[in-house]
Amino acid sequence: MIRVLVVDDEALVRSGLRMILEAAGDIVVVGEARDGAEAVSAAARLRPHVVLMDIRMPGTDGLAAAAQIAVQPDAPKLIMLTTFDLDEHVHKALRIGAVGFLLKDTPPRELAAAVRTVAAGHAMLSPTVTKRLIGSFVDRAPSKARAARDRLAVLTTREHDVIVALARGLSNAEIGRELVMSEATVKAHVSRVLAKLGLANRVQAAILVHEAGGG
Numbered sequence: 001m002i003r004v005l006v007v008d009d010e011a012l013v014r015s016g017l018r019m020i021l022e023a024a025g026d027i028v029v030v031g032e033a034r035d036g037a038e039a040v041s042a043a044a045r046l047r048p049h050v051v052l053m054d055i056r057m058p059g060t061d062g063l064a065a066a067a068q069i070a071v072q073p074d075a076p077k078l079i080m081l082t083t084f085d086l087d088e089h090v091h092k093a094l095r096i097g098a099v100g101f102l103l104k105d106t107p108p109r110e111l112a113a114a115v116r117t118v119a120a121g122h123a124m125l126s127p128t129v130t131k132r133l134i135g136s137f138v139d140r141a142p143s144k145a146r147a148a149r150d151r152l153a154v155l156t157t158r159e160h161d162v163i164v165a166l167a168r169g170l171s172n173a174e175i176g177r178e179l180v181m182s183e184a185t186v187k188a189h190v191s192r193v194l195a196k197l198g199l200a201n202r203v204q205a206a207i208l209v210h211e212a213g214g215g
Helices: 010-021 035-047 062-070 088-094 108-117 129-139 140-152 157-167 170-181 183-197 200-211
Strands: 004-005 029-033 050-054 077-082 100-103
Touching: 004 010, 004 035, 004 108, 010 029, 010 050, 010 108, 029 035, 029 108, 035 050, 035 062, 050 062, 050 108, 062 077, 062 088, 077 088, 077 108, 088 200, 100 108, 140 200, 157 170, 157 183, 157 200, 170 183, 183 200
Parallel strands: 004 029, 004 050, 050 077, 077 100
Antiparallel strands: none
């Protein structure tokens, strides 16, 4: 079972998310929190696999809480919730270590699928919403682009091909088909690329590629 912590300042929203997720059958909501401070404590205590957290909350907001949760031992995967499809805070959340985000009006089936995707270790990088947000918020200043290209220069040609495909929103299986390699080989390349670049996840890798002008 996938263990999820739901964080939102509105009780009705938390209740609705719990009902949707637990109806999936393979997901259990192990706890709820109404603000960021409660979320940090609950994440440490309950050890969820995934934290589904609203960005905008009174008191300690989702961004501040995400930053604290991301550095916990064996930190859970972070999915941020937002009511805006171009929320200025999403870029900050991705840099903190969130592996994706959902709009609050996401259909129930997609919500459960997103939790499964993240729990399995994959970032939520669809070619539509998440990739569009990354493209909207990357820093395209010339100095930033040069720095990003310098960082990517340590990669081999094959590793570079993989990270560029990743930044386009392709899954490991899709990258494998495009570059003619097994899914296991793609996964190994992705892990090696993240380690070389000192990145926490695929979303941060995609941001770097976009900043370098390769997205």
